[in-house]
Amino acid sequence: QVQLQESGPGLVKPSQTLSLTCTVSGGSISSGSYYWSWIRQPAGKGLEWIGRVYTSGSTNYNPSLKSRVTISEDTSKNQFSLKLSSVTAADTAVYYCARASPGKGYYDTWGQGTLVTVSS
């Protein structure tokens, strides 16, 4: 059974870059065909799709964040990562990593989530 675990700093200063890693256990990130994704949720609000990296390494990003986002995979470590640059307080949220199958379009596996606060 595949499990996902987010890690990274819980506090980031404004204008800096937010960096998170999702470690995949119980399966290989490079086997099968999956979208490895990042989703965030500000406190008390809904879910926002940030973007995804496909098993092949190709990426798709939310146009609203595209200029600031990079998602990449490290198959040697069985991880994928998120970098969000020039952060502001509006980027404060719980960040989730999740897995979806392209043909099905739903997220069947989620990490527990990690709170990132943007503050000086």
Place this chain on the structure above:
Amino acid sequence: DIQMTQSPSSLSASVGDRVTITCRASQSISTYLNWYQQKPGKAPKFLIYAASSLQSGVPSRFSGSGSGTDFTLTISSLQPEDFATYFCQQSYTTPWTFGQGTKVEIK
């Protein structure tokens, strides 16, 4: 982007009640519609895919219907563990988008 609008935003219900939540897409998404349940401090849990297919292990009191732009999630007999927030999500086109959520509270 496709906008997903849920109604109501919140509702109060009693154990045993039948509950219906609506999700409307800003354009047709066929049946590329999924439902999730989220409890406080937890990640969303996947319930229903392709508008009406129940994920393995999800109780049969949950059901989904709809196509095109209008969808519903129904809980036939609300149980204590069902008090949570429910989100719809479209996977018709990127960016995949979610509804704002419907919080089901105890009456």
